[in-house]
Amino acid sequence: MSTLHDVAQLAGVSPITVSRVINNSGYVSEKTRKRVEAAVKRLKYVPNGLARSLRSQKTTTLALVVTDITNPFFTLIARAVEDTASAAGYSVFFCNTDESEAKEQEYLDILLQKQVAGILLVPVRSTPSSIKFIHDHGASVVVLDRRISGMTMDTVRCDSEGGAYQLTQLLINLGHRQIAMLTGPRGVSTAEDRVAGYERALAEAGLRPSASLVCYQAFTQDSGYEMTQWALAVSPRPTALFAANNFIAIGVLKALQAAGLRVPEDMAVVAFDDLPPALITFPFLTVAAQPAYEMGRVATKLLLERLSGAQAQAEVVLPTEIVLRQSSGNPLT
Amino acid sequence: MSTLHDVAQLAGVSPITVSRVINNSGYVSEKTRKRVEAAVKRLKYVPNGLARSLRSQKTTTLALVVTDITNPFFTLIARAVEDTASAAGYSVFFCNTDESEAKEQEYLDILLQKQVAGILLVPVRSTPSSIKFIHDHGASVVVLDRRISGMTMDTVRCDSEGGAYQLTQLLINLGHRQIAMLTGPRGVSTAEDRVAGYERALAEAGLRPSASLVCYQAFTQDSGYEMTQWALAVSPRPTALFAANNFIAIGVLKALQAAGLRVPEDMAVVAFDDLPPALITFPFLTVAAQPAYEMGRVATKLLLERLSGAQAQAEVVLPTEIVLRQSSGNPLT
DNA sequence: CTGTTAGCGCGTTCAG
DNA sequence: CTGAACGCGCTAACAG
Numbered sequence: 001m002s003t004l005h006d007v008a009q010l011a012g013v014s015p016i017t018v019s020r021v022i023n024n025s026g027y028v029s030e031k032t033r034k035r036v037e038a039a040v041k042r043l044k045y046v047p048n049g050l051a052r053s054l055r056s057q058k059t060t061t062l063a064l065v066v067t068d069i070t071n072p073f074f075t076l077i078a079r080a081v082e083d084t085a086s087a088a089g090y091s092v093f094f095c096n097t098d099e100s101e102a103k104e105q106e107y108l109d110i111l112l113q114k115q116v117a118g119i120l121l122v123p124v125r126s127t128p129s130s131i132k133f134i135h136d137h138g139a140s141v142v143v144l145d146r147r148i149s150g151m152t153m154d155t156v157r158c159d160s161e162g163g164a165y166q167l168t169q170l171l172i173n174l175g176h177r178q179i180a181m182l183t184g185p186r187g188v189s190t191a192e193d194r195v196a197g198y199e200r201a202l203a204e205a206g207l208r209p210s211a212s213l214v215c216y217q218a219f220t221q222d223s224g225y226e227m228t229q230w231a232l233a234v235s236p237r238p239t240a241l242f243a244a245n246n247f248i249a250i251g252v253l254k255a256l257q258a259a260g261l262r263v264p265e266d267m268a269v270v271a272f273d274d275l276p277p278a279l280i281t282f283p284f285l286t287v288a289a290q291p292a293y294e295m296g297r298v299a300t301k302l303l304l305e306r307l308s309g310a311q312a313q314a315e316v317v318l319p320t321e322i323v324l325r326q327s328s329g330n331p332l333t
Numbered sequence: 334m335s336t337l338h339d340v341a342q343l344a345g346v347s348p349i350t351v352s353r354v355i356n357n358s359g360y361v362s363e364k365t366r367k368r369v370e371a372a373v374k375r376l377k378y379v380p381n382g383l384a385r386s387l388r389s390q391k392t393t394t395l396a397l398v399v400t401d402i403t404n405p406f407f408t409l410i411a412r413a414v415e416d417t418a419s420a421a422g423y424s425v426f427f428c429n430t431d432e433s434e435a436k437e438q439e440y441l442d443i444l445l446q447k448q449v450a451g452i453l454l455v456p457v458r459s460t461p462s463s464i465k466f467i468h469d470h471g472a473s474v475v476v477l478d479r480r481i482s483g484m485t486m487d488t489v490r491c492d493s494e495g496g497a498y499q500l501t502q503l504l505i506n507l508g509h510r511q512i513a514m515l516t517g518p519r520g521v522s523t524a525e526d527r528v529a530g531y532e533r534a535l536a537e538a539g540l541r542p543s544a545s546l547v548c549y550q551a552f553t554q555d556s557g558y559e560m561t562q563w564a565l566a567v568s569p570r571p572t573a574l575f576a577a578n579n580f581i582a583i584g585v586l587k588a589l590q591a592a593g594l595r596v597p598e599d600m601a602v603v604a605f606d607d608l609p610p611a612l613i614t615f616p617f618l619t620v621a622a623q624p625a626y627e628m629g630r631v632a633t634k635l636l637l638e639r640l641s642g643a644q645a646q647a648e649v650v651l652p653t654e655i656v657l658r659q660s661s662g663n664p665l666t
Numbered sequence: 667c668t669g670t671t672a673g674c675g676c677g678t679t680c681a682g
Numbered sequence: 683c684t685g686a687a688c689g690c691g692c693t694a695a696c697a698g
Contacts, residue, residue, distance in 0.1 A: 001471050004676065016676095016678095019676070027684085029683060044470070050676090054383045054675080054692090055690055056690085070409060072405075082402070082427060086428070091428075093424050093425060093427075094415060095415065111424070137377070138334050250613075257615070276403065281583050281590075337693095338691075348691090348693090349692095350668060352693060353668090358693090359667085361667070362668090380692080381690090381691050383691080384691035384692040385691080386674095387676090388691080389693070671695090673694095674692090678690105680688105
């Protein structure tokens with residue numbers, strides 16, 4: 001645990017000279033540079049980033065705050081964020097909020113104490129309070145995946161409404177008229193936007209969207225399972241289910257299997273979010289796939305630009321890709 | 334961006350008094366405490382963790398260094414680490430080495446500069462150099478998932494040898510004699526230990542392990558695909574394939590499908606690592622499942638204990654659980 | 667119960 | 683080309 005001072009002493013120079021060597025700043029003669037470098041090596045000197053940052057009022061630390069990193073969608077985002085950040089010399093803290101406002105607030109507090117330069121945030125609520133809080137404390141923020149209303153800010157998300165619209169249209173074109181929408185919590189923009197796209201497609205087809213076919217619950221497998229049981233009890237029974245995210249989709253498939261129903265013969269299924277090809281042996285679900293890695297990459301780029309002084313706020317909305325597979329089935333006869 | 338000083342001024346006290354209020358240390362009268370707390374609120378004061386840590390020579394920061402967080406095994410470990418760390422007031426940096434020694438070294442450098450208190454490391458190489466490096470700079474380390482030789486140190490890993498032994502035994506009991514082992518890189522303990530368990534089971538059954546049935550490559554899907562093509566060309570053709578991790582297993586299944594072979598009818602398959610139930614609709618692979626979350630939890634606990642002064646080094650080896658599913662097939666006739 | 671002094675390790679500013 | 687002084691924001695140690 002040697003310090004600049006120790007190195008300076010060993011090299012027979014002043015601390016500032018060592019600093020100059022390490023940071024390649026200012027003029028240092030070849031001779032003294034060599035001497036200093038030797039001393040650095042001898043002492044295995046590593047500069048203290050805390051002191052550096054305290055002095056320079058800058059850190060090279062970011063944070064990624066998601067609801068749950070075990071969701072492959074967020075895992076992929078995390079990987080992209082870390083790749084992009086580390087390439088630019090930044091480190092990344094990661095945090096899981098589990099959709100809890102209290103946890104989000106705790107994490108933000110701690111992150112600001114740690115003087116992170118910027119935060120990539122999947123906000124639990126769609127109000128701008130968290131974003132204001134971060135700005136008030138001098139950090140930058142890019143909102144990921146979700147929409148926040150009432151304020152312009154850097155955002156990177158997917159076109160949930162459009163993707164849901166296309167998936168629903170697909171089902172309608174296959175002849176489905178009773179399509180149940182199993183979505184996430186009210187107040188979460190992705191959950192609501194997907195419902196909006198679904199309803200727009202229905203309306204355009206002259207079908208009256210019925211609230212009794214939409215179920216808001218959690219973005220979890222258990223919730224998907226329960227919502228499916230609910231949907232199967234609706235009368236008349238839906239002929240197709242729309243799972244608003246990947247976890248819900250898995251719950252749906254399990255519930256259908258438990259109920260002895262085949263997909264797509266007895267029930268068509270479509271979903272938002274693809275599972276990474278690396279994890280799936282036999283792709284089966286028809287989905288609106290989000291470019292998760294790209295989202296993370298773009299969001300981090302945006303944050304880094306903001307940190308180096310970019311002014312204009314950007315709102316990036318990436319398109320989803322409809323991937324047609326077996327689960328949506330053939331046209332109804 | 335107000336400081337202790339600002340708060341002190343507003344409250345009409347000295348900085349140290351504010352410090353005492355914030356840290357609940359030393360005596361402060363109710364009256365001044367109230368005044369200080371009001372000032373803190375007014376100024377939205379957040380203590381500067383950098384300065385705190387610089388002064389106290391302590392940080393509440395850990396780091397998790399894995400090969401690739403998108404591997405669900407590591408994702409789950411990451412989640413466990415973050416849960417356990419944050420419950421104890423610590424934050425976690427995450428890093429992906431992609432099995433590159435150079436990347437590992439870069440990350441360790443940066444992390445030590447940032448004065449992390451401890452590191453959870455999945456080491457790229459099985460030599461203790463990285464561990465020594467970390468210790469030399471005053472940080473603690475717990476080695477995760479892999480073995481390192483030549484030094485006692487805190488370690489948490491699974492019984493790779495034992496799990497592989499059991500899986501191989503299972504195949505032997507089903508009547509298989511030609512079992513190909515498709516594993517990770519030489520020099521990585523998990524890759525080698527799984528081969529060792531495989532060979533022990535063969536030897537015990539009186540079967541001479543043949544080097545020509547073992548393939549060392551990468552722990553990736555592509556590698557699994559290629560190794561399968563290799564295995565299918567071996568003569569006599571193996572009747573069972575052992576995939577040494579989850580990614581290899583997926584590559585195996587894809588390659589078999591591409592070759593028009595059915596599992597388990599035409600080829601039995603077993604694998605190390607289960608995929609999280611949250612991601613899998615219809616579990617199919619017979620596996621040796623590692624308790625990934627538990628590994629992360631225990632490792633973090635261990636690291637935190639070391640940070641609070643525990644002395645004895647611990648080596649925790651958790652058992653794997655054999656999960657029998659369809660891919661291993663019925664007894665050969 | 668409260669304040670003063672000093673210094674954690676570094677880099678900016680200004681002299682030489 | 684090199685160095686001295688100072689302060690980033692905070693808290694330990696010691697007064698009072």
